[in-house]
Amino acid sequence: MGFIEADNLRKQFDPPRGVIAVDGVSFAIEAGEIYSLLGPNGAGKTTVISILSCLLRPTEGDARVGGNSVVHQAAAVKSLIGMVPQDIALYMDLSARENLVFWGKMYGMVGAELNRRVDEVLELIDLKDRQRERVDKYSGGMKRRVNIGVALLHRPQALYLDEPTVGIDPQSRRAILDAILEFRNQGMTILYTTHYMAEAQELSDRIGIMDHGRMIAEGTHEELVRIVGEDAHVQLSVDRNLEALMNVWPTLDGVGTVSAENGKITLLVHDATSTLPYLFETAQREGARITEISVMEPNLEMVFLHLTGRALRD
């Protein structure tokens, strides 16, 4: 039994004719696990996270957090979770400390306990020195850190992060990803939504891939890439003797299928690093020159492409 369980969630806005944002989504997240919802914009990730944080009521289905229904026991669910929204949701004319104190009060914290926890969080997000400056004076990365800090105030058992790295510099992104891994190590259950394949791959214990409101695949990274096989795709162009090479390359060790389309050859190779020199060597032997080459290791992008016929970034 997972700490977070979604059971056939469905959300239609303005029924009966409105948009169906989530359509029969089910998944479970174990305690202490990082689970990423991966999908393009509009896939329904934010709607799922909104339902799990009791912000939206599902049209059908239910979800449980720590055994509490998001439909019937919203107050209990809310006290267990910390929500980091996609956009910065802070009071810009208040300082970081004032924001944290205010949000702490909204989580029911008061007095010395609140002040102590605010100090801890300011330390954690590395803003103790600038805690009294107004948030609107901060850089994008600093705002993101406060945005996350707010969700940590009440020591939640589960942390939801909705695309927390959108629009920030690489250094801040790295800091956020490291912090998330640290939260997981401390035992926090993390639900993370992103459309960045690399983030999902790096962070997640398990990944759910969403498209058009549906969960189209779910599993560990290894399980997902196995959907498209373990071979790398090598795509190349040559200036002449295409037919001769099409006959030679399938005979090389480590090369699987070879196909050609629109003058481009695609090979499935078991180990691209060791096979590439042989490809160049045989091309030279046949009097041809490789003019263009790309190698794509099996990854989530390929999985999404394989499942939907579209690139993840589309």
Next chain:
Amino acid sequence: MIVRKIIAIALKDVTSTYRNVTALVMMLAAPLALAALLGLAFGGNDSGYSVPITRVAFVNQDEGRDSTRGPIALGTLLCDILHSPDLKNLLAITVFTSPADARASVDKGKAAVAVVIPPDFTASITSPDPSATSSIILYADPTQTLGPAIVRGITQEVADAFNGSRAVSAVMLHLAADAGPPPGQNGPNSNVTTEDMEKIILQTTSAYIQATQEEGFSGTTARGPQVDHQAKDPGIEGLVLSGMMVFFMFIGGANIARSIIDEDAQGTLPRLFTTPTRRSVILGGKMVSVFLTVLTQAIILLLAGGLLFGIDWGGVVPVALLTLNTALVSAGLAVFLVSLMKTPAQAGAITSGVFVTLALLGGNFVGSMPIGGLFSTIRRLTPNGWLLEGWDKVLRGAEAHDILLQLSVAMAFAAVTFVAGSLIFRRRFS
């Protein structure tokens, strides 16, 4: 815990508002600046309108007449009226013996207007002959407008009073004639003689003179809403600032109420909904913040009005009641209007339009000055009209019991709009 959260939300909003320079300008600087400008335009730091004193050259040629109560001279009465303490801040009278000297005084710019009472003034007014007429001559400096107009108004009013007295006497005599002789007496119906009529006119007029001399002249305030002469002078700054204060409290309230929509768009309201705080508590906190913000605004404006312009707002209890009332009306109206809007831009444009319209109808731009006629009826259709009536009374020294009607009607506006707005918001965010 619920109360703590409501207070936390309200204080957060109040803090945000009073850190916002634009909001401060709209809520505090604008009403004070407008009051200062209008105050300067109408008389600086005096405690009222500072209309320049008009110099009047007065010539009384009236020969008067004897009556059963002794000699009467209506020209002298008019002179006394112009000399009365009520008009000492408006008129400076110099008596001349000849009309030519009085006109010369005007021509030389020493007087703004000359008033000449003809010799037959009393005789004509007290004559039973309806065709008997007499004219007061006014000779005004054409470059002067306000002073001669004041003198003309006062003179006309006195003349109207004399004519009224004469008309009443004539009606009484005709009624007596129509009624016939007293019971038990025989004779024709018209046994009232011309001498009788003359006697009655003289008695009526002399009685009027006596009453006027005993009670004082109220000519300048006889028209329009009656003002208690014992009331304190509210001062132009007080009247203007009260109008500006109510208007800008409405605007200020709407800005804070709009923060509900702003927060929804900026994501802080949805984030609040993910905390273990009930939505009714969050919305309640926002409502309280609207009330606290406009209440603070009112207190600051009242204090600033007292310190900067020397405004005496009135008794503590009625001012406190009216301030609370104004804040409640502002909050209620703001919450209701904003609850009907979908976007911050829509809320900003529409609430501003509504408040300007209400201000025009309710009289905010003429302050809390009492204005008669149709306008006084129209302004009572608006909550600000009732509030301004209340402020006018309090500025003139009214006590709490004198403004109960205004307080009650304004409270009703506040209650209805606040409840309606709250319900709409609750339904919208449920």
